[in-house]
Amino acid sequence: MAESTIWWLLAGAAVAIELATGTFYLLMLCMGMVAAAISAHLGLPVTGQIITAAIVGGGAVALWHWRKSKQPKVAPVNANPDVHIDIGEPVQVERWNADGTASVKYRGANWTAVLAATAPGSPDSHGPGQFRIKEMQGSRLVIEKP
Structure with a gap:
């Protein structure tokens, strides 16, 4: 099985788990897996694919977390x-x-x-x-x- 196929299957599994659990951060990690699949198509070795997945997925999670922390806090519904x-x-x-x-x-x-x-x-x-x-x-x- 090709390395890119494994990355695509992992990305699909992450999306399925995200749909079942409702955690948005899995979609950010899925973006890293998609980037790794694309890097596999471009011929990067496995180490480069893992680094690509870590940088893109981890960066997306960190960016999303930073963006959420900058938004104003919403008052509780009961108040x-x-x-x-x-x-x-x-x-x-x-x-x-x-x-x-x-x-x-x-x-x-x-x-x-x-x-x-x-x-x-x-x-x-x-x-x-x-x-x-x-x-x-x-x-x-x-x-x-x-």
Whole structure:
């Protein structure tokens, strides 16, 4: 079997595994295998093919990782006002429970609210008053002072 055929089969297997697992980095490594297959067609020895695969595949992974690290971080979905229209809305806390939660009425229903950046189980020192919704965690509202 020709060396180029082996590289093409390895590249095809990498694409199949990538489709099964959903990891994008395997496609970058596949690019290295394709470059090695092309270098095999051009007559490079096996050592040159492996070096070509390593440089192209590794370089593509490093470039993709660098590019992803430069993109701005996306806010978590549960704290994104574009996803949850309730983020930033005011709620009134009448009293805090001993476990650090409060029952608030919001949109005609009772919700359990917790204070942002407060350890669970610790009583709140802020007391009752006006708060705003910072985040939603399932059926709980994470609130903070405005």
